[in-house]
Amino acid sequence: MTFEKMFEEGHIGTMKLENRIVCPPMVRNWASEEGLVTDRLINNYVAIAAGGVGMIIVEASYIHPIGKGFVNQLGIYDDKCIEGLKALAVAIHNHGVKAGVQIHHAGRQTIPEFCGGQPVAPSPKPCGIMKFLDPEYSPRELTTEEVGLMADCYAEAARRNKDAGFDFVEIHGAHGYLITQFLSPYTNERTDKYGGDFAGRMRFVLEIVEKIRAKVGPDYPVTIRLSGSEFMEGGIDIAYTRKIVQELDKAGIDAFHISGEIYESYPQGRMIPPMATPAAPLVELATAVKEVTSKPVITVSKIYRPGLVEDVLVKNQADFVAIGRSLLADPEWPKKVKEGRLGEINYCITCQGCIDLLFSQQDVRCTVNPWCGREEELEIKPVPTAKKVMVAGGGPAGMEAAWVAAQRGHQVTLYEKNHQLGGQMVLAAMPPTRDDINVFTRYQIRQLAKNGVSVITGKEVTPELVNEEKPDVIIIATGSCPTKPDIPGVDGTNVVDARDVLRGTVRCRSPIIVAGGGLVGCGVAEWLAQKGEKVKIVEMLENVAQDMGLNDMMMLLDRLSKLGVEIFTKKRITKIDLHGVTVEEEGKAEEIAGETVVLAMGARPDQELTEAVKGQVLELYTVGDSVEPRKSMDAIYEGAKAGCQV
Ligand SMILES: Cc1cc2nc3c(=O)[nH]c(=O)nc-3n(C[C@H](O)[C@H](O)[C@H](O)COP(=O)(O)O)c2cc1C
């Protein structure tokens, strides 16, 4: 397949773009507390600019402190922000890429902890998701005068963006933030001139556009991001969006960037789609917008394979395609496509690691790309003298360590005791919808080959082997072992481990009780239920799947319910026998009937080798689950770090 359309020149207003690939705005949560640009931000944007994208929309930046939605969000609310933004613009421009900031106000979709005061909104209707985070939170209705002043803040932010040297500005009118709240009959219950009917609800955004134009001039490109549909009853749908677009087109907007959903509909999985959402869930909204405007339309959301991007463009479903997380996972995605190096792309696996971190107010990182946000820390420096490096364990941490060390010039051999590489990732990919995890495992295997790592499968590293091989360095990535709880009956013939079930080395008989309702337990339950088994999950906590992100969790619960999986929560298993389990809740005992009991109650680090070879090799690193079982994101990072340190 050729990718001619993707690399065709494009235009937005007066701005010429090298190609049709857009980096959409993505809050990293890496700014200073005051919202100023940091080196960490610059380094990541530079990596993306150098990777060949046509245009970068810098992450949502708050125009007023009360509209701040994330603790370390980038700001554009004061002239003191300009200096850092200037440095960012210069750094991106050094790679010949056009850039502009997305100007943002969270409205009701923030809480006092993030914005430092009582959030403001068109109407005092709280957002359900925010209420869950802070039950005390309640947004305040802006006065008519304040609404006008807020429009001035957007205009001032646009002016700062231009003063900083950016090429265009994007207004954040999507995802249920302040502008969407004014546009939507679902959130705008005002009776003054900013509400009441379509014209009233449009007034705020039209004033913003007019005030921005007055500041930036007639030729400066101004784009807007809209949620083509809020996917909420009583909210904005695509027919309504088409009306909005027609008005904004007349008001002088230069391009429409069509996303979807708001916080309350985010669990439906289209705004930032998880693995369970099919590819390109929002393209048709962009196409529907294209029908009512002659201005360029940008589409987005899980359009992560080059063939799909090209297809959308060739079919004229949109004029530009934004690939967000694909660029966190591999900033060189565009360059690799252009040069025909498709096999070298490290694809985003839509695991939601990045966004789950953001929504828990942590700094964004990427599971499959530990360099994202750590460009400086994890510099791959060539080594003056090659060392003999032995890596024990071919899971994600071991493979990452091995190829990185080899790329630096070391002589690396990786040993895996099983006949297959991938470790826990292979099992994690088995439940329904999780297949994309294999994409990363295959990438790592290609990286091993590309960098000349010798791979020996079916061989376990032992102290004897270490003695024989005499490596200069050993990196231990032997992973974890399942935890066996201290429950009477746990050694019974009907008790099996979740990993063995997925490996197919044990048989289960219905009804099956899965003990433990975390990611692993729910995954194995779904996998079994899909095969027609009758499954029950027993969990001690209040809810199952608490170690998953919001939309992954909601979609999984929906699938489990459709498959008829019974879920028992707040129940502690006190006994297992051949008839099932005895559970206890608030001192009351109860029997749950089952034939097989599948244990999914956590894991402990496998530290046997570390203990055995301590002192035998001068340079020893233990990485990943063999330190402590955690998410694959941590394991992969530790692997990369060890590879850089050796
Ligand atoms: C970590 C993260 C931060 C995001 N921040 C923003 C943002 O600042 N503004 C915005 O409009 N969308 C934001 N989004 C949504 C993305 O721009 C994009 O629409 C979404 O990730 C779907 O595209 P993708 O599947 O190509 O990643 C964010 C998404 C992620 C993953």
Ligand code: SF4
């Ligand atoms: S963390 Fe996961 S979803 Fe986010 S960019 Fe990386 S691979 Fe994609």
